[in-house]
Structure formats: C-alpha cells, structure tokens
Amino acid sequence: MKIARFRTNDGPDRLGRVNGDYLTDISDAPGVGTSLRTIVQELPSLMETINATNGARFALSDVTLLAPIDNPQKYLGIGMNYAKHAEEAAQAGIPIPQNQMWFNKQVSCITGPYSPIVKPGVSDELDYEIELGVVIGTSCRHVSVEDAHSVIGGYLVTNDVSVRDWLQNRSPTFTLGKSFDTHGPIGPWLTTADEIDDPQALIMQLSVNGEVRQQGVTDDMIYNIADQIAYLTQVMTLEPGDILATGTPSGIGAPTGNFLRAGDVVRAEISGLGAIENTVVAEG
Template sequence: MKLVRYGKRGDETPGILDDEGRIRDLSGHVDDIAGCVLEPAGLAKLAKINPAKLPLAPEGQRLGAPVAGAGKILCIGLNYKMHASETGAEVPSEPLLFQKAVSAINGPYDDIVIPRTSTKTDWEVELGVVIGAPAKYVSEEEALSHVAGYLILNDVSERDFQKNRAGQFTKGKSCDTFCPIGPWLVTADEIADPQNLTLRTLVNGEVRQNGHSSDMLHPVAKLISYLSQFMSLLPGDIIASGTPDGVGAGMKPPQFLKAGDEIVMSIDGLGEQRARLVADR
C-alpha cells in the first residue's frame, strides 16, 4: 500500500493510492496515518479495503507528510562508506546517532525555508524507516518485522550551524521545514529488501547523489536493533538511515543551496519529492 495525507498543512486527510495512482479518501476508516493505524493489526485492516470503492480525493490537493504524530526522528550520521570518505571523517565503530526535531517535518512538495543567517544549507537524500510494531531490545533477525513502511526523507542540514555553532548536530538539522518526507509511506511488504535501493538527488536538474543502500555501514535491521537497546521505538517514529555521497559539503569546492534552487529526490519504489528553496523573511 501507498499511504498519503493530503490537504492544508495541519488539517490533512488520510488517503491511499489506487491502482491508477489516484488518491482515495481513507477518512471513513481511519482518523489519520498515525499510532495504532501503523501497527501490524492496523495495516492489516487497511489492506482489506478496496481503494477503488473509496471516494476520490479532489484534484490538485497538496500532499502533506504521509505520517502524522511522529514522536521522534532518529538520524544516523556517516552511515554510507562513500559519504564518510567524501567528508574525510573517521568511520564510526557504532551507529552515530543524533535527533532531528519533529517540528522540522515538511510535505514532499512544500518549500524549504533557508534560515536567515544560513550560509551552508545542504541536501541529504535518505531512506526513512517508519516504525509500526513497538520495538525494545529486538534482535536484528526480528527487527524488520517492526517496520510499518519506508519513505523518502531529505535530511536538510545547515553545515555551519551543525559543525561550528557548538554542541551537537541538532541545531543544524532541526530548522523549520528541514525534514521533507514522502510523497508516500510505502508499506514494508512492497519493499523486498531495504538494502537494494537506489537513492538519487538532482539539484537544478544536475545529478548530485546517485547512491545505493547496499553501501550502508549499518543496514536497516541493525539500526532498528541497535536503537532499541537504548530506547523504545514506537509507532510513527522515523529512522533516517543516512545519506550516500554527493552532498554539497563534499564537493570541491563545497556548494550549498540558495533561494530559487530546486531539489528533486527519488528512491526506488518510494516515488519522488520535489522542493523549491526560499529565503526566510
């Protein structure tokens, strides 16, 4: 299934794509794409619904973030071999964890706002992993059974805030609009192997990232198991599993985003998101 949320920001309606890629209204069956709806029993109920019998959503609707009510966004840094190499960073012996504020979540086609004092806003295409069944102390072997689905996540990053403004990564990762997700949440049954996906980024029509999830140092199952040793993972929590090489900070010379730029990101089976950069006013 491909689950969506559409409508005005803060007032989105749950939906599902039919076989022709049209949005169908799910509001008669669920209040939102969140919480227990993402658990195995909730997704099993949705799977029994024939989308063709649901009302069509009005045309021209804004697509919002396809998951609501995320409690936390857990991000993994330097999780691709080639990305670690381009940054000149030492490869961490364990997954490098930081968090991104949930207030940064943005729709897949919404504008990305460059903060007023930003000089180094950068892009990072990532495979986003959405938790369905609660997970605590799970093994790698059972980890993927706790996944509700996958989505595209742009871990937008302000490198000066991230690296030169003291403290941890959070302030460079959590600016408003710095976490576009979607366009859809694709349920886990449609992604046979999360380690066999191509991730791409185009900036103003030029390819910047063209990586593969097999390059992850710590695959998705390991990340879920690892994180669950420290905290409970709950339905709707999102894991940003790291970015491949090709970020602006890794270019020679580095190149960063400016107002008017356009980013297009895609991952096999997960669709495409597109955003325009605008200056904060």
C-alpha cells in the same frame, strides 16, 4: 500499499490510498480515520478494509500532499552510514565514527513532500542529504537483528536537510544543525513494508535544478537497517510512527562548498517509494 495524508483546498487532513496518479479517500473506512501515525500499528489488519474502500477519488495533482506521518514522537538519523559518503566526509575533515552515530532531528522540522525548504538567514551553508526513511510499525525494545524487519511499518523518502556551519561549528551536537524548521521534508506517502522485497537494494537519486548531485544504492550502508534497529532498541523503546533516517550516499554539498541557494529545486527519489521535490526559499 501506498498511503498518503492529503488535503483538498482548505479542507481537513485526510488519508488516501494511492494508485498511480490518483488517490482514494479512505478516512471514513472503519478503524482508519485521518492519522496515519495512529493506525500504522494496525495497518496489517486494516489492509483488506483499506483495499475495499471506495471513497472519493482525486488526481494527485488536485490535492496537497502532507507529511505522511503526523506528529511522530521521534525522528532519528544516523551519521556517515554510507561507505562512499564517509570517505567524502573524511576529506572534508569530519572524522569517521567507529560505531553507529545517531542524532535527533527535532520533529518540528518535519514538512511536506512538496513544501518549501527555508534557507535560514543565519547561514549560507544549507546542504541536502537524500535518505531512506524507515517508519516503525510497533512498539519495540531489545529487538534482535533477525527480528528487526518485523517491527517496520513502512518506508518513505526523506531529505535530511542540514545547516553545515551550525552542524559542525556552532553547536557541540548535531541537533541544532539538523533541526531548523522545514528541514525535514518527508514523503510523498508511506509505502507499507510488504511492498518492498529488499530495502537494501533501493536506488536513490537527488538532483538540484535537474543536475544529479547524489546517486547510490542502499546496499552501500555500513550498518544495514536491521543493525540500526537492533542497536537503537538496546537504548530506547521505538514507538509506532517513529522515523529513522538511515544515512545518505556521497555527493553532498559540504566537500565542494556547493550549497543550496534560494530558488533551487531539490528532488529526491527512491525506487519503489516515489519522489519528493522542494523549492528553497529565503527566510522572510
């Protein structure tokens, strides 16, 4: 099932079940409401209700799609988790970590699947990173590798937008360079975990102005999704709605200096999950 947060004109935020080029409003169904983060833990038990709901029907082209998860507690990303990307990072002088390397993207960076990405005035090194986003479906701690997939609520497309000179030079941690406002577009909707047979076999592609910059398959991860969840939950409790960005394939702008400019259109697509598309605008 694919569930979107959306808005019509200036109306309130709603939830919709996506089918092809249309969505059906499910917000008034018993137990659903308008917050996907609130119900993500209950989705397995709500499936029958959601499928049976026949609310107002809208063409996707007639609504504004919003970031699927509203106000997550955590947005965590893993660095250099694709083998080919780690190789290109090393060529750019970035050392390859010997263990899983995690960082925070502050949740204030999150924006919608078709919202603008703002190029900050304090940098000319705005970069893109297509990543498979994992949304946690239940509160969990000390999860084994074998049980890790049972705590996943669903998947979405993310673009881990990065400000390279702040990331590598102006801050001792990744947090600032990863957390500028609008630098966390996610979506276009949540695809529930039951729809994805093998999340380690998804095809990823990112293009800028129609030119393909990144292509990869999620099986190139150094640490797979189960490894990531098991590692993180040794440290912290993951909560429903938390987002994990699981790494990016090769082709980022940093090694070549091919950074984003105002006016660029960035499209990130993952098989089975859909695509997000964001236009870069100059900070006003």
